[in-house]
Amino acid sequence: MSDEDDLEDFDADQDDLEKEEDERETEEWEDYRKEGEDLSEEWLPTPLTEDMMKEGLSLLCKTGNGLAHAYVKLEVKERDLTDIYLLRSYIHLRYVDVSENHLTDLSPLNFLTHLLWLKADGNHLRSARLNELPYLQVASFAYNQITDTEGISHPRLGSLDLKGNRIRMVTGLDPQKLISLHTLELRGNQIETTLGINLPKLKNLFLEIKDTGPKTR
Numbered sequence: 422m423s424d425e426d427d428l429e430d431f432d433a434d435q436d437d438l439e440k441e442e443d444e445r446e447t448e449e450w451e452d453y454r455k456e457g458e459d460l461s462e463e464w465l466p467t468p469l470t471e472d473m474m475k476e477g478l479s480l481l482c483k484t485g486n487g488l489a490h491a492y493v494k495l496e497v498k499e500r501d502l503t504d505i506y507l508l509r510s511y512i513h514l515r516y517v518d519v520s521e522n523h524l525t526d527l528s529p530l531n532f533l534t535h536l537l538w539l540k541a542d543g544n545h546l547r548s549a550r551l552n553e554l555p556y557l558q559v560a561s562f563a564y565n566q567i568t569d570t571e572g573i574s575h576p577r578l579g580s581l582d583l584k585g586n587r588i589r590m591v592t593g594l595d596p597q598k599l600i601s602l603h604t605l606e607l608r609g610n611q612i613e614t615t616l617g618i619n620l621p622k623l624k625n626l627f628l629e630i631k632d633t634g635p636k637t638r
Contacts, residue, residue, distance in 0.1 A: 464501065464503060464523050465501075465503075466503050466504065467500070467501045467502050467503050467504070467523070468502070468503065468504035468505075468506065468507065469497060469500075469502055469504060469505045469506070469507045469508065470507070471507070473497055473500060473502075474495070474497075474507065474511070477495050477496045477497045478492035478494065478495055479492060479494045479495075479496070480492060480493050480494035480516070481493075482513075482515075484513050491513035492513075492514075493513055493514055493515040493516060493535075494514070494515065494516040494517075495508075495511070495514055495516070495517050495518065495519075496518040497518070497519055497522070498518055498519070498520050498521050498522070499520075499521045499522070500522055501522060501523060502519065502522035502523060502524060503522070503523045503524065503525070504524075504526075505519060505524065505526075505527070505529050505530075506529050507529070508529040508530060508532070508533065509529045509532045510532075511533070512532055512533060512534065512535070513535060514533050514535070514536060515535050515536060515537045515538065515556075516536075516537060516538040517530065517533070517536060517538070517539050517540070518539075518540040519540070519541050519544070520540050520541060520542040520543050520544070520561075521542065521543040521544075522543075522544050523544065523545055524541065524544040524545065524546060525544070525545050525546060525547065526546075527541060527546065527549075527551060528551075530551055530554075531551055531552040531554075533554070534554060534555060534556075535556055536554050536556065536557050537556050537557060537558055537559070538557075538558065538559045538560075539557065539559065539560045539561065540560075540561045541560075541561065541562050541565070542561055542562065542563040542564050542565070542582075543563070543564045543565070544565050545565060545566055546562060546565040546566065546567055547565070547566050547567060547568060548567060548568075548569065548571070548572060549562045549565075549567055549570070549572065549573055549583065550571060550572025550573070551572060551573070551575075553574050553575055553576070553598075554575045555575070555576065555577065556577055557575040557577060557578055558577050558578060558579050558580070558601075559578075559579065559580045560573075560575070560578060560580070560581055560582070561580075561581075561582035562582065562583055562586070563582050563583065563584045563585050563586075563606070564584070564585035564586070564609075565585075565586055566586065566587055567583060567586040567587060567588060568586070568587045568588060568589070569588060569590075569592060569593065570583065570588060570591050570592060570593050570594055570617075571592060571593035572593065573593065573594065573599070574595060574598040574599065575598075575599070576598060576599075576600055576601065577601050578599060578601060578602050579601050579602060579603050579604065580602075580603070580604040580606075581602060581604070581605050581606065582606040583605075583606060583607055583610070584606045584607060584608045584609045584610070584627070585608075585609035585610070586609070586610050587610065587611060588607065588610040588611065588612060589610070589611045589612060589613060589631075590612065590613065590614065590616070590617060591607070591612065591615070591616070591617035591618050592617050593617075594617060594618065594619075594620060596619050596620050596621055599620055600621060600622065601622055602620050602622060602623060603622050603623060603624045603625060604623075604624065604625040604626075605618070605620070605623060605625070605626050605627070605628075606627045606628075607626075607627060607628035607629075608627050608628055608629050609629070610628070610629075610631075611631050612628055612629070612630060612631060613630065613631050614630070615628070615630070
C-alpha cells in the first residue's frame with residue numbers, strides 16, 4: 422500500500438489522537454499563557470535534539486513503495502522548546518504534537534508534506550501561516566498569540582482550532598482552497614464580526630462576538 426493510500430484512509434473525526442487530551446479547562450490555559458508571557462525574557466534557547474526525537478517518536482509505518490519503514494508520530498510536549506528546525510529532516514512524519522512549548526516559528530513543518538495532524542497549542546505563535554500541506558486534516562493552534570487567520574490554505578483541512586488567541590477579524594480563509602473545512606473553533610478571541618467566514622463545507626462554527634459597547638443613538 423502506498424503512502425497516498427494510507428493518507429486517504431485517515432479519518433480525522435475518528436482518530437484517537439484528536440481525542441487524546443483534546444480539552445483542557447480555559448482557566449488553566451489562560452494562567453499558563455500569562456505565566457509564559459511574564460517569563461518570556463528568561464527563556465534559554467532550547468532546540469529540538471536527536472535525543473528528544475528518539476524519545477518522542479512512535480508508530481512505525483510503511484513509506485514510499487512499501488519497502489521502507491519510518492516512525493510517523495512525534496510528541497514533544499512540555500519540553501521548553503524554542504526551535505524545531507530539526508523537523509525539516511523528518512519528512513515522513515504524519516502526526517506532530519509540539520504543544521506547551523515556547524515556539525514562535527513553525528516553518529520547519531513546511532517540509533512535512535505528509536502531515537495529517539498537528540497540535541501546536543500553548544506556544545507563543547503570532548501566526549498560523551504555513552505552506553499548503555496537501556494532506557493536513559486536523560490543525561490546532563489554541564492558546565497562542567495569533568492575531569490573524571492568514572496563510573491557512575490546506576485543501577484537506579477539516580478541523581481548525583484557533584481558540585484563545587488575539588484574532589479580531591477573520592481574513593484570508595479562501596473558500597476555494599479550504600474546500601474541506603467543516604469545523605472552525607474561534608472562541609476566546611476578540612472577534613467583532615463574522616465577515617470573512619464564508620466556507621462551503623462549514624458545519625460547526627464556535628465563536629464569541631466581542632461586545633463593542635453600547636450603541637449610540
